[in-house]
Amino acid sequence: MKWADIKEKLRWCAYLASEAYNMPYRSTVARARREQDDLFMLLIFSEMMGIPNPATYYTLELQPIMLERFHDWHTRMGMEHSPLDGFRCC
Amino acid sequence: MHRLFDRRIIFVGGKGGVGKTTIAGALALMAADGGRTTLLVSTDPAHSLGDVFDMPIGNEETPLGPNLSGLEIDPEAEAERHIATVKMSMKSLVAPKMYGAIDRQIELARHSPGTMEAALLERMADLMVDARSRFDLLIFDTAPSGHTIRLLSLPELMAAWIDGMMSYRDRSRRLGEVLKVFSRDQSKEDGFGMIGGSQDEPDDSRDGRIKEILMTRRRKFHRARELLTDASTTAFLLVLNAERLPILESKKTLDLLSKFNVPVAGMIVNRLLPPDAGGDFLRERRLQEDEYREEIDQTFAGLRRIYLHLLPHDVHGVETLREIGEAMAEQLGGAFGAAKAP
Numbered sequence: 001m002k003w004a005d006i007k008e009k010l011r012w013c014a015y016l017a018s019e020a021y022n023m024p025y026r027s028t029v030a031r032a033r034r035e036q037d038d039l040f041m042l043l044i045f046s047e048m049m050g051i052p053n054p055a056t057y058y059t060l061e062l063q064p065i066m067l068e069r070f071h072d073w074h075t076r077m078g079m080e081h082s083p084l085d086g087f088r089c090c
Numbered sequence: 091m092h093r094l095f096d097r098r099i100i101f102v103g104g105k106g107g108v109g110k111t112t113i114a115g116a117l118a119l120m121a122a123d124g125g126r127t128t129l130l131v132s133t134d135p136a137h138s139l140g141d142v143f144d145m146p147i148g149n150e151e152t153p154l155g156p157n158l159s160g161l162e163i164d165p166e167a168e169a170e171r172h173i174a175t176v177k178m179s180m181k182s183l184v185a186p187k188m189y190g191a192i193d194r195q196i197e198l199a200r201h202s203p204g205t206m207e208a209a210l211l212e213r214m215a216d217l218m219v220d221a222r223s224r225f226d227l228l229i230f231d232t233a234p235s236g237h238t239i240r241l242l243s244l245p246e247l248m249a250a251w252i253d254g255m256m257s258y259r260d261r262s263r264r265l266g267e268v269l270k271v272f273s274r275d276q277s278k279e280d281g282f283g284m285i286g287g288s289q290d291e292p293d294d295s296r297d298g299r300i301k302e303i304l305m306t307r308r309r310k311f312h313r314a315r316e317l318l319t320d321a322s323t324t325a326f327l328l329v330l331n332a333e334r335l336p337i338l339e340s341k342k343t344l345d346l347l348s349k350f351n352v353p354v355a356g357m358i359v360n361r362l363l364p365p366d367a368g369g370d371f372l373r374e375r376r377l378q379e380d381e382y383r384e385e386i387d388q389t390f391a392g393l394r395r396i397y398l399h400l401l402p403h404d405v406h407g408v409e410t411l412r413e414i415g416e417a418m419a420e421q422l423g424g425a426f427g428a429a430k431a432p
């Protein structure tokens with residue numbers, strides 16, 4: 001076995017160890033972040049779902065930006081298909 | 091009143107039918123005759139500014155005379171413009187087969203409650219901020235009290251709402267940064283499935299755009315709010331009649347205005363019966379009116395008051411407005427503080 005191979009193996013082990021350590025933290029943080037984003041999405045699209053929103057006029061201009069994420073969002077929220085009648089993304 | 095015209099923005103408000111448009115028109119004419127470039131803006135969805143000046147005024151600034159321009163805000167046209175902009179930017183992001191769906195969806199927003207209000211407020215805020223460079227004085231002839239109060243309180247509510255939105259974004263961004271620390275080593279090596287990590291690049295530019303939009307909004311609202319509550323810039327004039335309901339409503343309006351820190355400059359008691367009008371009927375009405383006038387004097391003792399008589403003819407055209415303006419100027423000639431009854 002070459003020295004380089006051993007180094008490669010060791011690096012691999014170090015990587016796995018750090019992954020094993022980081023993974024739970026990372027997924028917790030990622031989940032927390034996704035929850036923030038989902039709340040934000042809900043605020044922007046709330047009027048469409050029948051939740052009155054005093055700021056619809058202003059959230060409207062944020063909708064184009066969030067559009068790409070709309071499908072991910074509604075599936076994650078437990079809705080298999082788009083909850084909006086006029087708006088079918090899937 | 092000269093002190094009044096040193097202000098840059100004047101709101102004329104009051105219950106429906108008390109003569110707001112007439113007073114606003116007379117004030118605007120007075121200011122314009124005095125050499126101040128003046129823009130008279132009607133925010134009432136049922137516009138009557140054009141009728142008082144006897145010429146068509148629309149959603150564009152229309153010259154009404156020397157130094158004087160008029161504008162009747164059309165909230166529907168404003169909302170239309172806003173919605174068209176959003177549609178355009180949405181369509182640049184999705185496949186053409188989705189255009190129909192987007193049109194339908196956005197159309198719903200047009201009819202959602204509050205859209206017209208927001209569109210109106212938007213235009214008013216733009217005028218308050220931008221028209222200052224073009225006009226010495228901006229006079230708003232507002233819609234009946236309740237509507238206007240709501241409008242004046244919107245900047246505060248909306249600013250708070252946007253602050254909330256921004257705090258969600260900030261928290262999300264901070265969490266994203268933490269996430270990057272955890273995934274830093276990995277991203278240099280190979281792409282093992284990261285949770286959320288693979289979306290980091292587009293997220294940054296999206297965050298930037300969201301933040302920019304929210305910031306622009308917030309800046310506008312804060313500026314409008316600042317101007318609205320600055321007593322050296324803005325004055326609210328309350329118009330009422332010597333009758334029961336306008337008095338009651340004026341009380342409520344004043345409470346709300348002070349709650350939102352909008353400076354009130356004075357009160358115009360309009361349409362009083364002339365002292366020389368004869369007949370038993372009118373005598374009786376005048377007795378009742380005297381009671382209400384007394385009530386007004388007591389209730390609003392802390393405010394400057396101007397009293398105007400009912401005219402024998404309709405308010406129609408510039409001449410009548412000048413007449414009314416002169417009657418106001420007369421009472422304002424001396425110390426404005428002590429209200430004199432005519």
